[in-house]
Amino acid sequence: MSAPDIEDVESFRLRARAWIGENLGPAQHADLHPFADTDEEELANANRDRALQRRLFDGGFAGICFPREYGGLGLTPAHQRAFNEELAGHEYPSRLAVPTFSPCAAVLLEFGDDEQKRRHIPRILKGEEVWCQFLSEPSGGSDVAGALTSAVRDGDDWILNGSKVWTSTAWWGDWALILARTNWDAPKHRGLTVFMLPIQQPGIEIRRIERLNGSTESCEEFLTDVRVPDSDRIGAVDDGWTVGSRWMHHERVGSNSPYVTRPVAASASVRRGSSLTEIAGAAGRLDDPTAQGLIGEARMLQLVSEALLQRLSTAGPRSNLGEHASAVGRLFAGMSHVRRATIAFELAGDLAGAWDEQDDGAAAAAGMNFLMRQTACIGGGTTEIARNVIAERLLGMPREPAPDRELPFREVPRGPRQR
Numbered sequence: 001m002s003a004p005d006i007e008d009v010e011s012f013r014l015r016a017r018a019w020i021g022e023n024l025g026p027a028q029h030a031d032l033h034p035f036a037d038t039d040e041e042e043l044a045n046a047n048r049d050r051a052l053q054r055r056l057f058d059g060g061f062a063g064i065c066f067p068r069e070y071g072g073l074g075l076t077p078a079h080q081r082a083f084n085e086e087l088a089g090h091e092y093p094s095r096l097a098v099p100t101f102s103p104c105a106a107v108l109l110e111f112g113d114d115e116q117k118r119r120h121i122p123r124i125l126k127g128e129e130v131w132c133q134f135l136s137e138p139s140g141g142s143d144v145a146g147a148l149t150s151a152v153r154d155g156d157d158w159i160l161n162g163s164k165v166w167t168s169t170a171w172w173g174d175w176a177l178i179l180a181r182t183n184w185d186a187p188k189h190r191g192l193t194v195f196m197l198p199i200q201q202p203g204i205e206i207r208r209i210e211r212l213n214g215s216t217e218s219c220e221e222f223l224t225d226v227r228v229p230d231s232d233r234i235g236a237v238d239d240g241w242t243v244g245s246r247w248m249h250h251e252r253v254g255s256n257s258p259y260v261t262r263p264v265a266a267s268a269s270v271r272r273g274s275s276l277t278e279i280a281g282a283a284g285r286l287d288d289p290t291a292q293g294l295i296g297e298a299r300m301l302q303l304v305s306e307a308l309l310q311r312l313s314t315a316g317p318r319s320n321l322g323e324h325a326s327a328v329g330r331l332f333a334g335m336s337h338v339r340r341a342t343i344a345f346e347l348a349g350d351l352a353g354a355w356d357e358q359d360d361g362a363a364a365a366a367g368m369n370f371l372m373r374q375t376a377c378i379g380g381g382t383t384e385i386a387r388n389v390i391a392e393r394l395l396g397m398p399r400e401p402a403p404d405r406e407l408p409f410r411e412v413p414r415g416p417r418q419r
Contacts, residue, residue: 006075013082019059024052024090027263031094035215042217046130046172049093053127056093056261063125065258066109071122077258081310088263093127099168100124102257103250104131104177109259111194111235111243120175120196132199133251134164134178134221139414142382144179144248145189145241146412149223151180158182158195158233160226166379170219171206173199177247183238184410191409192240194247196232203227211375213368245323251380252326256309264306276340278362280347294343301336308332327389334383337376345370 007015030049036042056062057071064080066072073079105124108117123129140146149162160180170176176199183191199206203226208216235243255262276295277286285291312329345352348366356364377383391397404412 009078009082012079016083017086035217049095050127052093057126070117071125080258084264097255097260097262099133100131101259106250106259107247130173132167132170132173132176134176136166138165142385147179149180151182158228160223163222165220167219185408188409189241193237194234194240194243195228197228249323249326252330253313256313282363283349298340298343305336324393327386331383331386334377338373341369341373
């Protein structure tokens with residue numbers, strides 16, 4: 001749209017404020033705690049989020065930065081930011097933010113063809129499709145380009161075989177983006193292709209993974225002779241790393257993407273536990289100057305993290321920052337989450353070492369969150385990889401030696417070396 005056709009941000013904000021007040025209730029437990037205790041409760045929360053997304057769509061506030069031809073409003077990140085600010089304290093479709101809107105819908109918008117976008121983006125905006133990312137593999141760790149899942153051409157179709165792991169919401173999701181190996185004779189970064197496929201179909205076995213905290217939200221998938229039409233290929237054959245690089249950029253940006261609707265300051269790290277002032281109160285330390293200093297440090301980290309991620313999320317691929325700058329936000333977000341979880345543990349004191357969830361109130365989760373803190377440095381790409389990207393791609397430092405960089409992928413050694 002031309003500038004005169006775009007509603008100014010303040011008018012949009014006032015209109016959004018009125019609509020939110022009339023149509024969205026206060027934030028609920030399901031908004032603040034992303035993982036339910038039972039499968040039945042999680043499915044109910046997922047259906048509620050789908051309904052909330054449809055309410056946003058019917059009210060004219062879904063897909064604020066999505067193009068109009070695909071069902072969005074065609075507005076700017078500033079409009080999305082205004083809506084997110086007005087959304088504070090209200091219910092919203094938290095389970096659809098990541099990975100459905102970012103990175104999946106963002107990748108589809110950037111690399112999908114017109115037919116693919118017209119087929120799926122409106123359904124995403126209406127809450128009819130929840131998307132996942134089939135990216136990590138059991139053998140690959142953070143080496144995404146080392147994917148072993150294969151896609152073999154069969155006429156107008158591709159036959160996929162392999163496995164993916166650490167997939168959020170796959171057991172109830174609808175569609176997935178998947179990175180697969182299509183050329184074993186090319187170097188590993190140049191023989192990959194991205195596809196999209198429905199999840200709930202014959203040939204895809206889904207197994208739940210139980211974490212230390214009891215959550216079974218993540219899954220592992222086993223694909224056996226899964227047929228995907230070539231019309232569901234995203235980008236060019238063997239050019240999946242071009243798509244994948246942007247995919248990982250959008251993944252690092254995550255819920256701070258301009259495509260995501262969520263209240264400001266509602267990041268997962270904030271939602272998973274009680275506030276630090278509540279924890280300090282439960283531990284009887286609100287008047288302790290040391291505790292007050294820790295709370296101030298955590299708040300500073302939160303504000304800096306949000307400002308940094310907001311800046312990075314609104315920088316396009318052609319800005320002077322470049323797509324690799326998202327690694328800076330990924331690194332800071334991971335390390336600051338670890339520090340804030342540690343601060344919560346220190347504030348809770350003895351209650352964090354041994355707790356009773358029924359009696360210890362706000363401090364009860366501090367111990368478990370401390371034990372789980374390192375996941376913030378693993379999920380969404382490890383902070384070690386982020387450090388490498390910053391060093392090599394942003395600072396121009398020498399790249400790590402990689403003797404397999406130009407080898408055909410089928411010749412790359414895998415597993416223990418034979419003596």
